[in-house]
Structures are given as C-alpha cells and as structure tokens.
Amino acid sequence: MSPGIEVKNLVKIYTAPGYRVQALRGVSFTVHEGEIVSVMGPSGSGKTTLLNIIGGIDKPTAGSVIVGGENITYYTEPQLREYRLRRVGYIFQFFNLIPTLTALENTMVPMIIAGRGRVEARERAEKLLDAVGLGDKKHRLPEHLSGGERQRLAIAIALANDPEIILADEPTGELDLANAEKIMEILVELAHSRGKTVIVSTHDPRVARMTDRIIMLRDGAIEGIYEPENIGGAGAMGEVAAERTLVEYIRGRIERVKAEMETLTKMLRENKITPDEYVKRYLVLKYTLRAWREELSRLGAGVEALE
Ligand SMILES: Nc1ncnc2c1ncn2[C@@H]1O[C@H](COP(=O)(O)OP(=O)(O)O)[C@@H](O)[C@H]1O
Ligand SMILES: [Mg+2]
Structure with a gap:
C-alpha cells in the first residue's frame, strides 16, 4: 500500500489580540x-x-502534509484551489448544499467549475446520485431531503471530480444510528473497493469502529492509534466488548486527569505554582474531564458509578 497522506508534526496556533489557542x-x-x-x-x-x-x-x-509525494503546505493559492477542486472531496460537518439548486444541479456544480461540459456533468451526476441511492430524488431541493439523504448528496458532490482523497468532518453527527451506518458503509466502500484515501472525524465510537484505524485526538495531540480488531471492533469481539473496551479506555483517561488535578493542588499547597497558574491549569483539566465524561455518557456508561 502506498501512502495516500502523510501528516508530519502538524502544529496549528490560532492567535488574536489577547487570544492564543494551540489547536x-x-x-x-x-x-x-x-x-x-x-x-x-x-x-x-x-x-x-x-x-x-x-x-x-x-x-x-508548522509541519507538513504530503500528498502523492508533494508537500501541499508549500502550495500557492492557485495550486491549493486546484488541489481542493480535483484531488479532495470534502464532506462538511454542516451540510454545505446550495439551497436553491436541486440534488442533480448541486452535484453538477463542482464539475462545471472544473471545466466539464454540461452534458457530461449531468450524466456523471446522475450516476453518482444513483450510486448513493438518490436516483429517484435527483430533482428535489435539499430542503426536501431527509438528514441522511442530504449527507448522501454531500458524498455525491464530494465525488464529482473523482478525487483521490475523501475528508468527512463528523458526517454522521446529525444522524441516527441507522443513517449513520449507511453513510459509513458508503465511505468504507469508497476506500476498500475504489482505493480512495478516506479520513472521517467523529466523536462517536460506534462510527469510529467501522473504520480501519482509530486516531484518538485529545487537546490537539494524538493519544494513541488503535486498530478496531485490537480493541474488539466490528469483528471478532463483537459490539458489547468493543464498547466496554472503549469505556475502560475513557475511564482510564478520566482517572489520569483526576490524578493531574490532585498533583496540581499539591503543587499549589507547596507553593510550587502561583494561584494564577493553578487556576489556569485547573480549568483546562476541568474542561478535559467534562469532555471525557460527555464521551462516557454518549456511550451510555454511568458517570455516577465513577464517583
Ligand atoms: N478559526 C479559529 N480561530 C480561533 N480558534 C479556533 C478556530 N478554529 C478552532 N479554534 C480552536 O481550536 C481548538 C480546536 O478546534 P476544532 O479544530 O474546531 O476542534 P473539533 O473539531 O475537534 O471540535 C478549539 O479550542 C477551538 O476553539
Ligand atoms: Mg469540529
């Protein structure tokens, strides 16, 4: 397998007057x-x-993103435009469909921008809509599609110019499990049968488990990279075991944050840090703790049981 995307030491800092976040x-x-x-x-x-x-x-x-041997972070704006138009299919967290155009027209737009003729664009758009199960709804406006259908339309649009990379930012965030599974099946198929390089972001372990590998991100850093088989994914161990393993993992994280909070309090008592510094770091930990607890409750695991 050749590398589709290599991400190396990526750093992103957002700054504004009085504001600095290392994302x-x-x-x-x-x-x-x-x-x-x-x-x-x-x-x-x-x-x-x-x-x-x-x-x-x-x-x-800082850092780089290498795609097909090229460092795209050195690209000029015109090169980036070409990259976004032809090589990447992007499915956004909040549907970015043009409300006044039908499903068919929405799917044709990226092809027209890329310079394809209308007839050819229309033919391909019809094929893509068939492939995502929207063949009979191609003349509908986005507002007359369900959430799941809109997201399938977003996939058809992302595929318009046959990109090698598919990026999907929480594509199932607004969907129920049945619809989320349908979206994930399409994305898995695009990778496994059509050779696309696919990255999906999610906060839902059930969605993550349908992928080949899970990159756990916390606070802008990778905590670990997991293979679903090894944590009991869709295959061998079955759903319940997988969920239990993830719950255990998150519980471990929570314990670690709590321990860090205790250490911090100890440091304050021993005058090793200033109260200002203490409050600042404590608040970050408190936020992290809350985030992990939210993950737990999404999994249906009792948070009370932890106390
Ligand atoms: N355009 C931006 N300007 C300033 N801060 C931002 C911007 N986008 C994201 N952030 C901050 O960067 C961090 C990561 O945000 P984001 O990448 O949106 O996380 P996620 O998608 O996992 O919710 C957050 O602290 C967020 O507030
Ligand atoms: Mg986000």
Whole structure:
C-alpha cells in the first residue's frame, strides 16, 4: 500500500489580540490509499482544524502534509484551489448544499467549475446520485431531503471530480444510528473497493469502529492509534466488548486527569505554582474531564458509578 497522506508534526496556533489557542500540537500519522481512518476526539480536540489543513482550506503554523509525494503546505493559492477542486472531496460537518439548486444541479456544480461540459456533468451526476441511492430524488431541493439523504448528496458532490482523497468532518453527527451506518458503509466502500484515501472525524465510537484505524485526538495531540480488531471492533469481539473496551479506555483517561488535578493542588499547597497558574491549569483539566465524561455518557456508561 502506498501512502495516500502523510501528516508530519502538524502544529496549528490560532492567535488574536489577547487570544492564543494551540489547536494542534505536533500531530503525525500516515493514511494509505484504500484505507479509511477515523479521527476521534471530544469537541475542541482539533478534528476540524486537522481536516481543514489536510484539505487545503487552512494553513498550518508548522509541519507538513504530503500528498502523492508533494508537500501541499508549500502550495500557492492557485495550486491549493486546484488541489481542493480535483484531488479532495470534502464532506462538511454542516451540510454545505446550495439551497436553491436541486440534488442533480448541486452535484453538477463542482464539475462545471472544473471545466466539464454540461452534458457530461449531468450524466456523471446522475450516476453518482444513483450510486448513493438518490436516483429517484435527483430533482428535489435539499430542503426536501431527509438528514441522511442530504449527507448522501454531500458524498455525491464530494465525488464529482473523482478525487483521490475523501475528508468527512463528523458526517454522521446529525444522524441516527441507522443513517449513520449507511453513510459509513458508503465511505468504507469508497476506500476498500475504489482505493480512495478516506479520513472521517467523529466523536462517536460506534462510527469510529467501522473504520480501519482509530486516531484518538485529545487537546490537539494524538493519544494513541488503535486498530478496531485490537480493541474488539466490528469483528471478532463483537459490539458489547468493543464498547466496554472503549469505556475502560475513557475511564482510564478520566482517572489520569483526576490524578493531574490532585498533583496540581499539591503543587499549589507547596507553593510550587502561583494561584494564577493553578487556576489556569485547573480549568483546562476541568474542561478535559467534562469532555471525557460527555464521551462516557454518549456511550451510555454511568458517570455516577465513577464517583
Ligand atoms: N478559526 C479559529 N480561530 C480561533 N480558534 C479556533 C478556530 N478554529 C478552532 N479554534 C480552536 O481550536 C481548538 C480546536 O478546534 P476544532 O479544530 O474546531 O476542534 P473539533 O473539531 O475537534 O471540535 C478549539 O479550542 C477551538 O476553539
Ligand atoms: Mg469540529
């Protein structure tokens, strides 16, 4: 397998007067052609920032993204435009459909922009809509489609110019499990049968488990990269075991944050840090703790049981 995307030491710092957030702190990983990988983490962990940089929408503060042997972070704006138009299919967290155009017309837009003729664009758009199961709804406006259908339309649009890379930012965030599974089946198929390099961000372990590897992001850093088989994914161990393993993992994280809070309090008592510093670091830990607890409750695990 050849590497589809190599991400090396990616750093992103957002600054404004009186504001500085390090959204990514040296993130590195490789995704191969024909592989689908999920980036999993709580809200604010850096998923969208990461996908935007890989998709050429945003620039990193440091580090590189290598696609087909080329470092796209050195691309000029016109090169980036070509990259976004032809090589990347981006499925956004909030549907970015043109409300006044039908499903068919929405799917034709990227092809027209890329210079294809209308007849050819229309033919291909029809094929793509058939492939995502929207053949009979191609003349509908987005508002007359269900959430699941809109997201399938977003996939058809992302595939318009036959990109080698598919990036999907929480594509199942607004969907129920049945619809989420349908979306994931399409994305898995694109990787495994059509050789696309696919990255999906999610906060849902059930979604992450449908991918080949799970990259756990927390606070802008990779906590670990897991193979679903090894943590009891869709295959061997079955659903319940997988969920239990993830619950245990998250519980471990929570215990570690709690221990860090205790250490911090101890440092304050021993005058090793200033009260200012204490409050600042304590608040970060408190936020992290809350985020992990939210993950737990999403999994249906009792948070009370932890106390
Ligand atoms: N355009 C921006 N300007 C300033 N801060 C941002 C911007 N985008 C994201 N951030 C901050 O960067 C961090 C990571 O955000 P994001 O990548 O959106 O995470 P996620 O998608 O996992 O929720 C958060 O602290 C967020 O507030
Ligand atoms: Mg996001």
